[in-house]
Amino acid sequence: MERVMITGMGAISPIGNDVETYWSRLVQGESGVTSIPTFDASRYKTRIGGFVQDFDPEARFGRKEARRMDRFSQFAMAAAEEAWEDSGLILEQVDRERLGVYVGSGIGGIQTLLEQEAVLRNRGPERVSPTLIPMIISNMAAAMISIKLGALGPSLSPVTACSIGNTAIGEAFRLIRYGIADVVIAGGAEAAVTELSLASFGNATALSTRNHEPTKASRPFDAGRDGFVMGEGSGIVILESLSHALRRDARIYAEVIGYGASSDAYHMVATHPEGNGAHQAMKSALLEAGITPGEVDVISAHATSTEVGDRSETLAIKRLFGEHAYRIPVTANKSMIGHTLGAAGGLEAIALVQSLREGIIPPTINQEQADPICDLDYVPNLARKADLEVGMSNSFGFGGHNAVIVIRKYKE
Template identity: 70%
Template sequence: MKRVVITGMGIISPLGNDVNTFWNRLVNGESGISLIDTFDTSQLKTKIAGCVQGFDAEGRWGKKEARRLDRFAQFGLAAAEQALEQSKLQLDKVDRERIGVYVGSGIGGIHSLIHQVNVMNERGPGRVSPSLVPMMISNAAAAQISIRLGALGPSLSPVTACSIGNTSIGEAFYAIQNGAADIIFAGGTEAAITKLSVASFGNAQALSARNDEPAKASRPFDIDRDGFVMSEGAGVLVLESLENAVRRNAPILCEVIGYGASSDAHHMVASDPEGKGAYLAMKHALAKAKVATDEVDVISAHATSTQVGDRSEMLAVKRLFGNRADKVSITANKSMFGHMLGAAGGAEAIALVESLRHGIIPPTINIDTLDPECNLDIVANSARKVSLDYGLSNSFGFGGHNSAIVLKKYE
C-alpha cells in the first residue's frame, strides 16, 4: 500500500480566494458572513449568506470562456488551478494517464438552470441554451478540471451532499494507495446561493435568521444557535503518492492516513440524534489510519450550527473517545465561513492541513454560552497555538451520508 500525501491546495471562499488569505482570516477569527446583495431578499426569512467576494471569472479566463461555465464550475476550476500551481506539477513531464480528478458538487449548476427556466418562460423553448445540461450537471466541475489538465486517469464526481469534500478526498486516498493513480485532484465546489435555494432552506427552518447580526449568525455549539448559514466556494487538494512526490521534489504539506464512511440510515434531512453514523465514520477512519483515540490532537467538526446536528456530533465524539473526549481540541470552521455545502469538506481539509503545519487551531467564534450538551474542549473565540501531529475532520450530509478523514503532520 502506497503512502499518500498532499502537495497542493486551492480555495475559493467567503474568507478569501487564496489559501494564505483564507488561513489568516480563519486564525484571526474573522467572519465572512454578510447580507445578500445579489438578489432581492425582502420576502425571505433569511437575508444573509457567506458570499464569495472579488472573484473575477472573466478576468481569469475571458468573457467567452467564463460564460460557458456555471459559477460552481468556475469556483472548482479556479481552486484546482491554485492547487496545481502550489504542487509545482509540470503536466508535460508526467504520465497524464496517472492523473485523476475527484471533485463533486451537491447542487451543481443551479444558477444556469434558473436562468434558462426564466429564458424559456419569457422567450420560449427555442431560446433555451443547448449548453444548459453540460453547464448544470454536477460532474461539470470535475470534467472541466480534467479537460484543462488533460488528466486521463480516473474521474469521479461524488454526490454525498455536504460530505462530498471528504468523500472525494477519501476515495482519492484509496485509489492512490491501491495504485490506480499517482495524482488526484480532490475536493468539492458549490455555488447555490439563489433566491430559490435560500427560500427552500429557510422554509425548512434550517437557516439562521439572525439578519441584523450577520457576522454572529453562524455559532456552532452556542446555546442560542438558530440554524446554519448557507455559503459558497470550492476547496481542491492535490493528493499524490509519496514516492511520486519525492521523485519530482514536490512540496509535501501533509499526509493522508485514514478515511471512513457510513450512513445514518435514519432520515433524509435530520441527523441521527444519537450520532450513530458520525461515530461509525470516525471509528472507521481511525482504524484505517491505525491511530488510537489518545493520539488525536484536534477534531475539525462538521458542526453547522444546528441544534440537533451539533449535539449528535458531540455525542458521537463522546462515545468514540470515551474518558478522553474532553481532552481533544475541537474547532468548527463554519462559524466563520458558513456552510459551503458540498465544498465544506475540501475547505475544512485545507484548514486542517494548515493547522498541522503551523501548530495553530483556528477558533470557533460566536460562542457566548456553550451548550451544556456540547461541553467538550471547544477552541472558543480565539485561536490556540499547540503542538499537533494528528487531526480528524468530519463531514456529514443530507441523506445520512457521513465521511471522516485523518491527516498527519508530515515530517
C-alpha cells in the first residue's frame, strides 16, 4: 500500500487568506470573530460571526468567473489554487486520470439561493438566474476545481455536515493508499453565515449570544461557554503518494497515517452524551495508523463551544486514552475562527500539520473558568512549544457523522 503525504496547503479563514497569515495569527491567539458586517442583525439573538475579510473574488478570478460561483465555491477555488501552487505540482507532468478532487460543503450556496428567491418574488420567474442550480449545489466546489485543472480522476463532494473536511481528507487518503490515484485535492469550504441560517441556529439555541464581546464568544471547554460561533472559509490540502512525491523531489509537509469514521446513530443534531461515536472514530483511526494511544502527542479537538459537545468529546478522549489523556495537549482552533462548518476539518488539518512541523501548539483562547468535566490540558490562552511527532484531528457533525484523521511528521 502507498504511503500518503501532504505536499501543499491552502487556507481562506477569518484570520487570514493564506496559510502563512492564518497560522501566524492562530499561534498568536488572535480571534477573527466580529459583529456581523454583511446585514442588519439587530433583531437576531446572535449578532456575531467569523467572517473572511479582504476577499475580492473579481480580483482573483475575473468578473465573469466570479459571478458563476457562490461564495463557498470562491473560497474553495482560492484555497485550492494556493495549495496547488504550494505543492509545486506541474499539471503537464501529472497523469490527470489519476488526479482527484475530494472537496465538500455542508450547506452549499445558500446565499445565492436566498438572493435568487428574492428575485423570483420581487421581479418574477423570468429574472431568475439560469446558473442558480449549479451555483447552489454543494458538489460545485469540487466540480469547479476539477474543471480548472482538468482533473479526470475521482471527484467527490462528501456531505457529512461539520466533519466534511476530515471525511474528504480521509477518503482521499484511502484512494491514494490503495493505488487508485496519485494526487488528490481534498478539504472543505463553507459560506453560510446568512440571515436564514443565523435565525435557525439561533432559534435552536445553538449559538453564543455574547454579542458585546465577539472575540470572547467562542470558548471551547470553558465553563462560561454558551454556544458556537458561525464562521466561514476553506481549508484545502494536496495529498500525494510518497512514490509520486519522491519522483518529483517534492517538499513533504507531513504524512497521513490513519482515518476513522463512525456514526453516533443517536440524534439529528445532538452529540451522543458519552461520546460513543467520537470514541469509535478515534479508535478506528489509531488502528489504521498502527499506533497506540500513548504515541499521540497532540489532539486538535472538534470543540465547538457547546456544553454537550465539548463534554462528550472530553469523555471520549478520556475513555480512549486513559490516564494518558491528561498528558496530551488538546487544542481548539474554533476558539479563534469560530465554527466554519464544512471548512473546519480542512483548516484544522492545516494547523495540525504546521504544529508538527514547527513544534508549536496554538492555544485554546478564552479559557477563564474551569469546567469540572472538561479537565484536560487545553493549552489555555497561550501557544506552547512542544516536541511533536503524531497528531490527531477530530471532526464531528450533525446527524452523528464522525471523522478522525491521524497525521505524523514525515520520516523517510
